[in-house]
Amino acid sequence: MARVLVVDDAAFMRKVLTDALAKGGHEVVGEAANGVEAVAQFQELHPDVTTLDITMPEKDGLEALREILAADPAAKVVMCSALGQESKVLESIKCGAKDFVVKPFQADRVLEAIGKALA
Amino acid sequence: MTTEEALKALGESTADAVLGVLSSLCADGVERGPVAVVAAGASPLQSIPAPSVAANVSYVDGVTGGNVFVVTRLGARRLAAVMMGQEPPAEDDANELDELELSAVGEAMNQSMAAAAGATGHALGQEVEISVPETRLLAAARDAEGVYPATPHATTVTFSLLGEPCRLIQLIPNAFVVRMTRALNDRVAEQHGDTATNDAAPALSTQAIRELGVRVAAELGRTTLAVGRAVALTPGAVLELDRGADDPIDLYVNGRRFATARLLLIDETDWAVRVEQLLDPAAALRPTHQGGN
Numbered sequence: 001m002a003r004v005l006v007v008d009d010a011a012f013m014r015k016v017l018t019d020a021l022a023k024g025g026h027e028v029v030g031e032a033a034n035g036v037e038a039v040a041q042f043q044e045l046h047p048d049v050t051t052l053d054i055t056m057p058e059k060d061g062l063e064a065l066r067e068i069l070a071a072d073p074a075a076k077v078v079m080c081s082a083l084g085q086e087s088k089v090l091e092s093i094k095c096g097a098k099d100f101v102v103k104p105f106q107a108d109r110v111l112e113a114i115g116k117a118l119a
Numbered sequence: 120m121t122t123e124e125a126l127k128a129l130g131e132s133t134a135d136a137v138l139g140v141l142s143s144l145c146a147d148g149v150e151r152g153p154v155a156v157v158a159a160g161a162s163p164l165q166s167i168p169a170p171s172v173a174a175n176v177s178y179v180d181g182v183t184g185g186n187v188f189v190v191t192r193l194g195a196r197r198l199a200a201v202m203m204g205q206e207p208p209a210e211d212d213a214n215e216l217d218e219l220e221l222s223a224v225g226e227a228m229n230q231s232m233a234a235a236a237g238a239t240g241h242a243l244g245q246e247v248e249i250s251v252p253e254t255r256l257l258a259a260a261r262d263a264e265g266v267y268p269a270t271p272h273a274t275t276v277t278f279s280l281l282g283e284p285c286r287l288i289q290l291i292p293n294a295f296v297v298r299m300t301r302a303l304n305d306r307v308a309e310q311h312g313d314t315a316t317n318d319a320a321p322a323l324s325t326q327a328i329r330e331l332g333v334r335v336a337a338e339l340g341r342t343t344l345a346v347g348r349a350v351a352l353t354p355g356a357v358l359e360l361d362r363g364a365d366d367p368i369d370l371y372v373n374g375r376r377f378a379t380a381r382l383l384l385i386d387e388t389d390w391a392v393r394v395e396q397l398l399d400p401a402a403a404l405r406p407t408h409q410g411g412n
């Protein structure tokens with residue numbers, strides 16, 4: 001079981017992710033709707049894993065990823081991205097994200113990515 | 120390559136990408152029609168359905184334009200229900216969509232538009248970056264007037280989403296038409312053997328990307344039914360598909376047709392496919408099924 005911070009600008013996606021994580025026995029300790037909130041919540045909550053959407057207002061997922069890893073180089077982050085953002089996915093992996101999940105996704109794929117990030 | 124051909128090719132690749140994403144969200148509930156190029160001077164947003172939900176994404180690499188997806192309020196309600204694992208409602212009600220419903224529809228459009236931008240980038244031979252989608256409710260068609268940027272070119276494609284009409288409008292800047300024409304001309308030249316290289320499949324540079332999971336679907340054939348006949352179907356009814364037993368089937372990866380194949384039976388228990396022909400990108404851009412069937 002992991003303590004997870006879920007970051008996505010769509011309330012619906014946060015719900016889907018939260019449901020999928022609960023199904024896998026994980027605890028969602030916080031939710032954020034943009035990159036600014038994500039960085040603040042990360043520093044406050046110190047989650048085991050953070051899921052990050054890429055396209056978000058205020059600050060996008062890539063920038064949030066860099067700031068999270070600057071704050072904690074051991075942070076485990078899984079990117080969640082829609083199709084068509086391959087170069088950003090690639091960049092996030094280069095930056096240090098552990099895995100990525102392409103939307104629309106199945107709950108199992110999310111759990112697999114969380115498991116991989118924790119391994 | 121004429122401007123109209125370039126616009127149609129761009130419209131086809133975008134519409135197929137949107138179809139792929141919507142199909143994965145609501146299985147059999149989505150069909151698309153042909154791409155129409157909007158005549159110069161005409162408004163692409165004319166006669167859109169209302170009340171409706173419209174989501175748009177803009178391009179962020181300095182060119183004006185983007186995609187607008189408009190779905191009736193009932194269609195939006197049904198899509199949200201299906202995405203949340205619920206039964207889609209038969210009738211609309213006067214209530215506006217609640218926050219979670221709007222968010223679900225916005226997310227479906229976000230995913231569709233991201234896939235569309237990916238397809239556009241693929242067609243243009245360079246990545247196209249998009250903005251965060253904006254979702255708005257349109258009480259009447261005129262609510263869309265003046266909201267979206269005017270571009271020199273536009274295409275529209277109609278979809279049927281869970282029984283409701285919706286429309287994808289591409290607002291296309293001149294720069295895209297120029298790039299598209301060039302990209303397609305280059306591919307035609309390649310097919311004639313002018314160059315032996317195949318730059319359509321760029322090398323993937325990290326292991327992580329290589330491990331990216333994509334959904335592959337094999338399609339045996341299609342047909343079109345009148346709604347009246349579809350709802351009256353009973354067990355045992357036989358539907359003829361548009362393929363002969365000797366025809367190859369189509370393979371799709373994340374909704375994009377990429378190869379033809381033959382269906383195989385392994386050990387007399389499991390289905391498999393043998394890839395017969397990989398489609399080059401120019402062929403993959405061509406419509407696979409004309410006329411919205």
